[in-house]
Amino acid sequence: MKLTEQQPALTWTEAYPIGNGRIGAMVYGGVEHEKIALNMDSLWSGPPAKRSQAPVKGTVANMRAAIAARDFQAASRYAKDMQGPYTQSYLPLGDLHISFPLRTHSSTDYERTLQLETATATVEDGLYKRSVFASKPDEAIILRLEAVAELPLSFSAWLTSPLRTIEWPDQDHVGLAGWCPEHVDPNYASSSEPVRYTSYETSSAIRFASAIQLLETDGNATVKNNKLVVEDARYATVLVHMETSFASAQAAQGKEPITLIRKRLSETVTSTYEALQSRHLQDYQSLFQRMTFTLNGTEREKLSTSERLAKYGANDGKLVELLFQMGRYLLIASSREGTEAANLQGIWNEHIQPPWSSNYTLNINAQMNYWPAETAALPECHQPFLTFIEELAEQGKAVAKNYYQCRGWTAHHNSDIWRQAEPVGGFGDGDPVWAFWPMAAPWLTRHLWEHYLFSADRAYLTERAYPVMKGAVLFCLDWLVQDESGAVCTSPSTSPEHRFLYKGQPYPVSEGAVMDLALLEDVFHLFLAANELVGGDQQLATDVKDALNQLKKPPISAEGALQEWTHGFPGEDIHHRHLSHLYGVYPGSQWSSNHQQKRYQAAKQSLSERGDGGTGWSLAWKLCLWARFLDGERTDALISRFMQPVREGDEQHESGGVYPNLFSAHPPFQIDGNFGFVAGVIETLVQSHEGFIRLLPALPSRWKQGAITGVRCRGGFTIDLEWQNSSVLACTVYASCENACVVVFPNGMSTTENGERMSIDAGKLYAFKAEKGKCYTFQNNG
Incomplete structure (x- = not known):
């Protein structure tokens, strides 16, 4: 399973990504000159500026009074007074x-590939071959260069x-060292000095170092003028090491990168390429090989990936498989235990001012990065984000107290490696439509709960998840206000990045955006479930139940559509990319075909009115939503839309698509679409959010035959599934713990229970008690 092209990459979105969660690279595959762009997860600008003082007390009260008086312009002005700094940039x-x-001329024998089974980029040009991978066990980019013809290597x-550097101190190895800017403005902000440095000696910014190590060659090698030169060889193995000084959000210079580089050079000096490759494959494949996905289709690997995208798109079943597994590959490559969480671009970035600072956008994008982590059998890759949430919660306690006089913790639209929890916006420069949104905490805590549901790890729930969930609930309770009807809701409130219309004018800030109500309903129910399991705070549970009973109900229009604002205001853009008010369907689970059906149907109508267009990540969200609405025709159409080919410089605004290297296009590139696509594909095949496992709930209409193995389900179960013509042919359920398992099949099935053959009717709940370590098989009755 591989991506392949017959020419070098001309742009960054044609180059092939490799990574181990901590370090990453983009391999261009040049013939006479190779360029490999290097990244490291902890290389950010900063530390950030802090407010000299919290916003003036009474600002929130003024906003609420303005909203009550329908003076939404004044409410927006007050929202600007709440803003802290912009986040820093990756x-x-x-x-x-x-x-x-x-190498003086091009070759007709050229091919470059990205092999997903081995996480290796290769380049062959008829004379030379090179293989490149990012090793987690050895924490290095590893290159093997070989001569495959008579010409010596x-x-x-x-x-x-592109950052500022100092003189490299080591004459025996090629390297560089330097330091980051102390501040980088977002690429969308207007500034006379967008990138700001201080001197190396006085800077508090992160420092970095990198070095090239020649591990082995049969040729002649020298280091001169900070260049490695190898001549008359048949092979060479080269390692690239990278380090930064970042130790934590409180310690930008907690480590010495040059010292760490020297340590790595000494640790790997006795290794061989074969040993490095073996350790890499054992580590990577232990994650990647947990899941297989097969669709009916013709192998077309003689065509390049970009040609297949342009000619066949979603009609190429094998290309759909490739895009699916590419998403899993990217998650392994950008998020591993002990690393930073994957940001807007995963771990890859070529710009000092990247799009949207390549930060953590918490009103959908960072969360979408991890939607497939549990279902796609990569729970270890979820850990960096779970840790990020815990650390953000610590920072968010002061923000809740100082900004809002609330208990618990809060966070807003953006964050970064420094765990910024304040409202962003450059101290009043930002638009409140995105800069003011204090509701990240309840959404983020769902990830903690989901990790528990899939693992059934009670210790994790008690020791790590529950305290963070409790803090989010405390903030939410204190943030609620009573409206004129006596119900409770949020005020001020925004629906992320979307304005409502009032008397013909667009405004961002009102009260009770429906997304807030869905988030509150969700986090309150999750907390009550967690509280019961851990034997937690009973008085708090009583307060939460009271709040749930008083929570304002989301409105439904005369046409039967769920509305985005509680006062029924129309939206500025009926086709807006954000689907915030539909949170209760996905990624939430409180509105479903079996629970709160009126809201579920209203949400379906609202999604239909939104249309099937959008950015890459918006299309992925719609795919997940239509899967929850059990509609295989719409999931099929969205997969087709998602797989439209685009090229850098020729994109259409907010139209989505896929670049030649299978990066998802917003455009520009955002990795969340890749991860959302994986989550969406799984949702079409297996769902487990309703308290039972539903098979083939929204099978895309063109997927007549296929199989998937290794799908993880809530309750501690794993599913292998084979289907044909919308019917399950065979299914195996594996139990990682003792638990009750309930399954629904779309067609009649049979199984063996207590030595006797049993028939299972289509669409009926089949329940059995699963024992830890055992598997249970089901066959088609036909």
Whole structure:
């Protein structure tokens, strides 16, 4: 299973990504000159500026009074007074350059590939071959260069960086070291000095270092003028090491990167390429090989990936498989235990001012990055985000207290490696439509609860998840206000990035956006379930139940559609990319075909009115939603839309699509669409959010035959599934713990229970008690 092209990458979104969660690279595959762009998860600008003082007391009260008086313009002005700094930016470390002086002309034998089974990028040009992978066990980018014809292998290699650097102190190895800016403005902000440095000696910013290590060669090798030169060789193994000084959000210079680089150089000096490759494959494949996905279709690997996208798109079943597994590959490559969480671009970035700072956008995008982590059999890859949430909650306690005089913790639209929890916006420069949104905490805590549901790890729930969930609930309770009807809701409130119309004018800030109500309903129910399991705070549980009983009900229009604002205001854009008010269907689970059916049907009508267009991540969200609405025709159409080919410089605004390297297009590139696609595909095949496992709930209409193995379900179960013509042919359920299992099949099935053959009717709940470590098989009755 591989991506393949017959020419080098001309743009970043044609290059192939590799990574191990901590370090990443983009391999261009040049012939005479190779460029490999380098990244590291902890290389950010900052530390951030802090407010000299909290917003003036009474600002929130003024906003509420303005909203009550329907003076929404004044409410927006007050919202600007709440803003803190912009988040900091994720930065590129630099580039590895390799020049081949004997390679003087192009070749018709050229091919470059990204092999997903081995997480290896390869380049072959008829004379030379090179393989590149990012090793987690050895924490290095590893290159194997070989001559495959009579021409000997000769090359020079060096490093460059767009950041400021100091003189490299080590004469025996090629390297560079430097420091980051203390502030980088977002690419959308107007500033006379968007990138701000202080001197190396006085800077409090993160420092970094990188070095090239020649591990083995049969040629002649020298280091001169900070370049590695190898001549007359048949092979060479080269390692690239990267380190930063970042130790924590409170310690930007808690480590010495040059010292760490020297330590890595000494640790790997006795290794061989075969040993490095073996350790890499054992580590990576232990994650990647947990899940298989097969669709009916013709193998077309003689065509390049970009040709297949353009010619066949979603009609190429094998290309759908490839895009699905590419998403899983990217999650493994950008998020591993002990690393930073995957940001807007995963771990890859080429700009000092990347799109939207390549930060953590908490009103959908960061969460979508981790939608497939549990279902796609990669719970270890979820850990960096779960840790991020716990650390953000600590920062968010002061924000809840100082900004809102509330208990618990809160966070807003954006965050970064420094765990910023304040409202962003550059101290009044930002638009409240996105800059003011204090509701990230309840959404984020769902990830903690989901991790528990899939693992059934009671210790995790008690020790890590529950305290964070409790803090989010405390803030939500204190944030509620009573409206004129006596119900409770949020005020001020925004529906992320979407304005409502009032007397013909668009405004961002009102009260009781329906997304807030859905988030509150969700986090309150999740807390009550967790509280009962851990034997927690009973008085708080009583307060939560009271709030649930008083919570304002989301309105439904005369046409039967769920409305986005509680006062029934129309939206500025009926086709807006955000689907915030539909949270209760997905990623929430409180509105379903079996629970709160009126809201569920109203949400379906609202989604239909929104249309099937959108950015890459919006299309992925719609795919997940239509899967929850059990509609295989709509999921099929959205997969087709998602797989439209786009190229850098030729994108259409907010139209989605997929770049030649299968990166998802907003446009520009945002990795959340890749991850949302994986989650959506699984939702079409297996769902477990309603208290039972539903098979083939929204099977795309063109997927006549296929199989998937390794799907994780809530309750501690794993599913293998094979289907044909919308019917399950065979299914195996594996139990990781003792638990009651309930399954619904779309067609008649049979199984063996207590030595006797049993028939199971289509659409009926079949329940059995599963024992830890055992598997249960089901066959089609036909």
